[in-house]
Amino acid sequence: MTMNATGGRRRPPTIHDVAREAGVSRGTVSRVLNGGHYVSPSAQEAVNAAIRKTGYVVNRHARSLITGRSDSVGFLLTEPQERFFEDPNFNVLLRGCTGALAAHDIPLLLMLAGTPDERRRIMRYITAGHVDGVLLVSSHSGDPVADELRDAGVPLVACGKPIGQASKVSYVAADDRDGARDMVRHLLSIGRRRVGTVTGPLDTPGGVDRLAGYREILTEEGIPVDERLIASGDYSRAGGEAAATRLLAQAPDLDAVFVASDLMAQGVLTAFHRAGRRVPEDIAVGGFDDSPAALTARPELTTVRQPWDRISAEMVRVLLAQISGEDPAAVILPTELVIRGSA
Amino acid sequence: MTMNATGGRRRPPTIHDVAREAGVSRGTVSRVLNGGHYVSPSAQEAVNAAIRKTGYVVNRHARSLITGRSDSVGFLLTEPQERFFEDPNFNVLLRGCTGALAAHDIPLLLMLAGTPDERRRIMRYITAGHVDGVLLVSSHSGDPVADELRDAGVPLVACGKPIGQASKVSYVAADDRDGARDMVRHLLSIGRRRVGTVTGPLDTPGGVDRLAGYREILTEEGIPVDERLIASGDYSRAGGEAAATRLLAQAPDLDAVFVASDLMAQGVLTAFHRAGRRVPEDIAVGGFDDSPAALTARPELTTVRQPWDRISAEMVRVLLAQISGEDPAAVILPTELVIRGSA
């Protein structure tokens, strides 16, 4: 018989081979491949059989050459990468995006742009049309990359609200403010009155919005906001530890603290432990993210879950919509309070 | 002047545009692009200037169509993915590979093959020549994917020694046995005599080789191997906790334990804590991996560092060598004992 398929790993079959096998023309095979419009049922079937028989797989390079699309998207990480790879949320996100794209048969290209050099190289790669769109992950938003890409006309979806220039950039984010509100409300509901907070960097939406939620609830409850109860961190464990130490010094009567990330909350726990404060007896601690770190911590962290699975799915959905011509869109997803031992 | 480059985002410049701009032919431009052999210095320079001026970037699809190469490689994860994405080592590996490839201007395609369906789709994608080679990460080695890819003639490098069929598959691994030997030797050197171990799954090289190292040192030191001191885990925290509990029941006089992963060691610490055993006073604990988990643990884990940065670099090196025609190769890298509080 034919010595192709699994056997002789020679030249892979082309659309020509399929056409010959099916007794139709290239054009018909191509039409079957692209949705099967204007193809008779008999031809349709013959082509499908031929595809199965020959083991044909479309050559994406040839297709891309003519369509101008690449049928792939980039997953772009700006900034020093350690921060991300340390962050368990990031992994969930990466996995979710890869999976969601795979459902559309679209490969994901992982791109790391830590240094200016890499950034340049990658921008060239992207703007040369080697990907159809970009999923952008960058914590310090206000990242120039977002604007550059937008200006270059590259479909783009950011993870988290980009702050700064009210650029028309699509994004998907959890409702940070509302999540913070839930947590602080919870801390108050269990009887705490000196509720502090360790914020994220204030050039990130997570930093700004979670702090805003904190302020709002206190105000709504008629509790004056005491600036000595506010310390800023950098989303790292060490930063959380340092912030907690400052907090204890500034406000020794602290009885609860809302920490803007679980990783920082781990540092906060360490600081409190060293200072001889018990959690949650002396001080209740609430985190944010519901990362695996929340379960590693002792006691386990009460935290705010971000719907990462939905975030990744939405990012992909919005990006694909944008690639096929729709306008940029913003999606904000609800968070969920997860109560464990620390508060 | 010319209305290209940064300005009008119309059709990107082609090799034709560059040739015209430089006053040479396509062929000469192509030669410059591919190493610059047989090109006069003056032409070389004119072409480079034209490339800068036009902002030309090679169209990889057109190139791939004719060369048959795709100039990209896949990073393939088999098995249920959670396991990997939970594992901090994996992240270091992914980051390292992406970076090492970027240095060669080769994009990395992340591929997740958790389900049989995905596996089929991805195998088709790979064997269709959409990537030039594959970096394979799969903990339970003996994975059929490795053999399938090898049989399909796809350049391949595995992370960790594939066990089972002595297949001619390239791999890069840390020296598990030697690392285990160092750790057990260390435990003995601090005076422990009832040294147990929690192994990894015994269908993984990490499981087998680390146990082998454990046995070897005990034997060399003339200490009989007591099977009650050996419990197997599954590289998960919960598995470590369960194994430690069994160990305590089987051998209450345990005074040290070598755990085949840091994550499991965390579980072991939890179990010991619950049983009222102090670490390291009552029982010394040694981990493996030097993952961030080692620093999260209390006390911080004495552990064996795997050189993940070098592993990723070597994987990429070996893969690229193989793509350009060299034979498969195995690389084994030394580990390093990291002493902290737990032992």
Added chain:
DNA sequence: TTCTCTACTGTGAACGCTCACAGATGCGTG
């Protein structure tokens, strides 16, 4: 009948690049 419309099919002509080849030049050697 004849004409129009829809459903379907086949055929060049690209897409942007590399490769093989043919040609041109300059230089050293028989």
Added chain:
DNA sequence: CACGCATCTGTGAGCGTTCACAGTAGAGAA
């Protein structure tokens, strides 16, 4: 002087696909 050889250059062909277009056939309307 003729010849080989190495260096350099341009040209046509073709990689595998899609797209626009030109058809063909059959059904229904005029």
